[in-house]
Amino acid sequence: DAGITQSPRYKITETGRQVTLMCHQTWSHSYMFWYRQDLGHGLRLIYYSAAADITDKGEVPDGYVVSRSKTENFPLTLESATRSQTSVYFCASTTSGVGDTQYFGPGTRLTVL
Amino acid sequence: GDSVTQMEGPVTLSEEAFLTINCTYTATGYPSLFWYVQYPGEGLQLLLKATKADDKGSNKGFEATYRKETTSFHLEKGSVQVSDSAVYFCALTQNSGNTPLVFGKGTRLSVIA
Numbered sequence: 001d002a003g004i005t006q007s008p009r010y011k012i013t014e015t016g017r018q019v020t021l022m023c024h025q026t027w028s029h030s031y032m033f034w035y036r037q038d039l040g041h042g043l044r045l046i047y048y049s050a051a052a053d054i055t056d057k058g059e060v061p062d063g064y065v066v067s068r069s070k071t072e073n074f075p076l077t078l079e080s081a082t083r084s085q086t087s088v089y090f091c092a093s094t095t096s097g098v099g100d101t102q103y104f105g106p107g108t109r110l111t112v113l
Numbered sequence: 114g115d116s117v118t119q120m121e122g123p124v125t126l127s128e129e130a131f132l133t134i135n136c137t138y139t140a141t142g143y144p145s146l147f148w149y150v151q152y153p154g155e156g157l158q159l160l161l162k163a164t165k166a167d168d169k170g171s172n173k174g175f176e177a178t179y180r181k182e183t184t185s186f187h188l189e190k191g192s193v194q195v196s197d198s199a200v201y202f203c204a205l206t207q208n209s210g211n212t213p214l215v216f217g218k219g220t221r222l223s224v225i226a
Contacts, residue, residue, distance in 0.1 A: 043214075043216040045214075048213050058213060090157065101147075101159045101162065103158075105156050
């Protein structure tokens with residue numbers, strides 16, 4: 001299916017475990033982003049990528065790792081999950097055009113016990 | 114750095130009421146401005162955008178005008194419907210390269226019949 005997908009949609013894990021959230025887009029967009037959404041904070045940028053093998057930190061990168069070996073995939077890894085990382089995570093992508101729309105995935109709801 | 118401030122919610126309106134959600138921004142230069150909408154259980158989707166001063170974005174009966182003199186991008190709709198119940202996010206991005214979106218904290222709108 002065309003578009004941007006995230007998996008899993010829901011995940012429950014325990015403190016200290018490693019978790020990887022997947023993001024896949026079929027448009028060959030250059031830019032991809034990871035955000036987390038928390039009550040009272042809106043959306044905050046975790047990491048973003050301008051192209052394969054190019055990544056940059058956002059506002060709240062601590063505790064997260066990303067990679068982008070292929071244009072269409074942008075996985076987000078929590079190396080050792082903490083309760084404060086309980087959140088809804090959104091992936092987004094866009095072309096390299098100035099002011100272009102970002103397209104969002106459906107989100108992954110992560111609960112860390 | 115750049116920032117977006119939008120009115121606190123939640124906002125509750127009766128069907129057919131007039132809607133205004135205020136959004137002001139702080140940014141250098143001439144950013145592009147966006148309104149995104151998030152329906153329950155879904156990711157964000159673009160509602161409308163404006164890329165330069167005095168532009169008016171419009172979609173689905175919603176409108177917003179890019180006012181550089183007041184650094185504002187208020188969202189309006191003349192007659193809301195129950196189906197408009199959602200969370201609305203104001204956002205900006207700089208036009209110099211494809212920089213990440215900066216979001217406001219969101220405003221939850223509930224429309225009752």
